[in-house]
Amino acid sequence: AQTVTQSQPEMxxxxxxxVTLSCTYDTSESDYYLFWYKQPPSRxxxxxxxxxxxxxxxxxxxRFSVNFQKAAKSFSLxxxxxxxxxxxxxxxxxxxxxxxxxxTFGGGTRLMVKP
Amino acid sequence: xxxxxxxxxxxxxxxxxxxxxxxxxxxxxNRLYWYRQTLGQGPEFxxxxxxxxxxxxxxxxxDRFSAERPKxxxxxxxxxxxxxxxxxxxxxxxxxxxxxDTQYFGPGTRLTVL
Numbered sequence: 439a440q441t442v443t444q445s446q447p448e449m450x451x452x453x454x455x456x457v458t459l460s461c462t463y464d465t466s467e468s469d470y471y472l473f474w475y476k477q478p479p480s481r482x483x484x485x486x487x488x489x490x491x492x493x494x495x496x497x498x499x500x501r502f503s504v505n506f507q508k509a510a511k512s513f514s515l516x517x518x519x520x521x522x523x524x525x526x527x528x529x530x531x532x533x534x535x536x537x538x539x540x541x542t543f544g545g546g547t548r549l550m551v552k553p
Numbered sequence: 554x555x556x557x558x559x560x561x562x563x564x565x566x567x568x569x570x571x572x573x574x575x576x577x578x579x580x581x582x583n584r585l586y587w588y589r590q591t592l593g594q595g596p597e598f599x600x601x602x603x604x605x606x607x608x609x610x611x612x613x614x615x616d617r618f619s620a621e622r623p624k625x626x627x628x629x630x631x632x633x634x635x636x637x638x639x640x641x642x643x644x645x646x647x648x649x650x651x652x653x654d655t656q657y658f659g660p661g662t663r664l665t666v667l
Binding site: 442444471475481482483484485488529531533539540541542543544545546 | 556557586588593594595596597598601609611644646653654655656657658659660661
């Protein structure tokens, strides 16, 4: 079974600064997807960024980028130019290759953004 | 695309009562997932439907839990004889079934069992 670990229960960042959230995972599979989801307080979870394991290039979505290290089974999220609206719980998630597979989530990191 | 909706948003019940939650997925999505999220934790998978067929169930889904998706559209999750340990956020997600198969989440139903 796959496991996902987020070792930082809480992180804080100054507005406009950069922060990196860590995620490690354990799997014996070679093909899979990795995700970062954002869950604002009392609001629904939304997808931030996705990475296919077969792609060497790190995914980027505007201010969000990942550092995917397949051999190390590491998948960190970098948020640049942090904004107050970035404050939320961030969950790293793993999904096996192929549709219809469940997501396995880490325990989450609470990100606080200081004005 | 109105997104995934869930009803009710909050449910308070007494131990031993039955509760039912509803999820309406994004209209063209044929896959529907249920997850449970306890306070301060990440969501945990409960069960998954492709159209009306329930294809996978987690060991977390005890025999007090039952889920249906009768016409391949909305889904219901019923918990019988609720226990205090059932208190959690119940999340529904749906996906289109393409190669990427991204799951889109609803706002959740927060269950409190007294």
